[in-house]
Amino acid sequence: MNKITQPEHTLWRNWRGLSGWNFYFLTKFALLWFGYLNFHALPNLVFMAFLLMPIPSPRLHRWRHIIAIPIGIGLFYHDTWLPGINSIISQGSQLTSFSPQYLLELTNRFINWQMVGVAFVMLIAYQFLAQWIRVTAFTVTALVWLNVVNMTDPAMAWLPTNNTASASSPVAAQADKAAPGNESQPVTNGPPTNANLTAYLEQFYDQEKARATTFPTTLPADAQPFDVLIINICSLSWADLEATNLQNHPLWAKMDIMFTRFNSATAYSGPAAIRLLRASCGQPSHHDLYQPANQQCYLFDNLAKLGFKQQLMLDHSGVFGDYLKNLRAEGDLQAPLMSQAGISNELASFDGEPIYNDLELLNRWLDQQKKGTDARTATFFNLIPLHDGNRFVGANKGADYQPRAQKLLDQLSSFLDELQQSGRKVMVVIVPEHGAALVGDKMQMSGLRDIPSPNITHTPVGIKLIGMQAPHLGSPLEIKTPSSYLAISELVSRLVDGKVFNAPSVDWQALTQGLPQTDVISENDNAIVMQYQGKPYIRLNGGDWVPYPQ
Structure with missing residues (x-):
């Protein structure tokens, strides 16, 4: 009886893992845990699937890594809290008027040396553990879990946040909602879902359009200059x-x-x-x-x-x-x-x-x-x-x-x-x-x-x-x-x-x-921050609402 063998190029034989891209995703997980990322779970999962997709040809596999580099950089930027491209373009003419000394100072501020040190330690740890552990399995599991959590909890409540509100701070709980003079303010009686937060914002602006100060048409005769x-x-x-x-x-x-x-x-x-x-x-x-x-x-x-x-x-x-x-x-x-x-x-x-x-x-x-x-x-x-x-x-x-x-x-x-x-x-x-x-x-x-x-x-x-x-x-x-x-x-x-x-x-x-x-x-061109049920939330570039990192 002839032995039936599978062809050499069966897809399952070409799974190569994430290799160095594991460190890319692990870095993102660490930044997310510390609240430094506005993480987009689904685009990252799609990017990971693109990296894992089995390709028989070693040459095409290498080209995939080359193509993935600009995609990965762009996705990383998209996941940060940094100003959007539209904001940078709109203010580009103003940036050109900054003095070189000021631009250098801003660049130095931009570098978080503490996080650079953490990234270096993570890189060494990854290189050490990757000798015995299939890190790709952990990375895939973690990213799939983040997507599942994000689908079941769009407000991303799993992010570490400070739930304590100080009465003297702008994120203090608004316990005085029923105070005189504030009866027309929007209600906040629903959970902080994306739909409720958007509805609250729209209701706020609708009600604000109806408010105005009434000045007298003339001053009385005994008015004092x-x-x-x-x-x-x-x-x-x-x-x-x-x-x-x-x-x-x-x-x-x-x-x-x-x-x-x-x-x-x-x-x-x-x-x-x-x-x-x-x-x-x-x-x-x-x-x-x-x-x-x-x-x-x-x-x-x-x-x-x-x-x-x-x-x-x-x-x-x-x-x-x-x-x-x-x-x-x-x-x-x-x-x-x-x-x-x-x-x-x-x-x-x-x-x-x-x-x-x-x-x-x-x-x-x-x-x-x-x-x-x-x-x-x-x-x-x-x-x-x-x-x-x-x-x-x-x-x-x-x-x-x-x-x-x-x-x-x-x-x-x-x-x-x-x-x-x-x-x-x-x-x-x-x-x-x-x-x-x-x-x-x-x-x-x-x-x-x-x-x-x-x-x-x-x-x-x-x-x-x-x-x-x-x-x-x-x-x-x-x-x-x-x-x-x-x-x-x-x-x-x-x-x-x-x-x-x-x-x-x-x-x-x-x-x-x-x-x-x-x-x-509060609102700038591409960002809205608002307080809802005593906690701040943010929406960037018309996207979903997320808790403001504390």
Whole structure:
């Protein structure tokens, strides 16, 4: 009887395993475990199947490995929290204006030397264990398990996260959902599935479209003239203050009102300015920021209709990122830019432009107010000395954040004292654009703000009424409910007649009662971060929602 033999090229004889690609996937598993990846389970499984597919020809097998290299690199990038290609392309022109020293500094920050060390140890361990263990079997099993878990739990609850929410942090549980003034906010009574999170976001934006501040059509005959000065600070959050031990700076004690849970809703300067200038309407999506808005949304236009002359100050040129153009086109702020001639500068920005001394600019503003004939003014002042990459004139290295922040807060505190002595009636609103990302997290390195993380968008907002007859409280009244720009607009509308300045006493609780509350939802062009049932979730590039790594 002839022995029947199987052909030499039977497919099962050509299974070669993953070889060095095992280390590729093991590295991803380790980064996923520590929360450094936005892991896409199914594309990785497909890529693994492509690598394992038996190919009889050794030559074609080698070509498969060559073809797999760019695919693997692209998939690895896709699995990271790094900015998407669209974001990089949209900001490419801005990157070209960065100084070489700043680009080198960013590159050095990008490298996580601790993780490089972990990867080296893993490589040695893999090379050692692969002599006796079929690592491919473990890799395949692990990736199949991740896909099964992902299908049964789309929210990826198996990722290690910190479930403890601090009441003082932007990820604190919103236990006060039923508080007065917040009855119209979206409900959060379903599990955090992808569908529920998307529905919650859509409901939020639908409800925000219906919210607006009602300003009086005219001022009463006994209205008191005063000035509104809005100081919009780039790169200052509670996390930055805590990192530099400036959360208890004397400036904050001088405030009459402090919003301790204010959300800037974005991590970039242009969108932040537009949101502030359109504060009289509910929070729009990032896309809608660059669409025509109802005229009643523009805070400075509402004030102008009541006789407040618009004024504009910058401590920079406003050229970078078309900032000044955005103020005009999207924020409807057409006031001429106050002259910067003769103002000194100790700092230069990351693109080499001068940053003018803020105290000198504020004093110039005060001098012009004294000499001017306008009874009421509304001024928008944007300042950027805390922006990442700024350096002292003549220096090549970026200036440390702490001394810059200390000086700026000292200058603002000093100016409030000068303003108090001037006898003018002024409503000062200090509202940062966003934080500096001084301390990075698992999603993005220090200084990177492509993702509007809670630490970046949780900003200190203070209001000080200068020239009042009523005595200062001694410590500011804290607004502890989740708030955003609509609350500022509402407070301005309540004070617009100026009568509070001549009142012998002020009921601050009544004045701030029922201010609009706004759920913590922040958005950049390609990233949305929102709080749901006391925990933050993120969606990148229109994909699925995942828990924000803690």
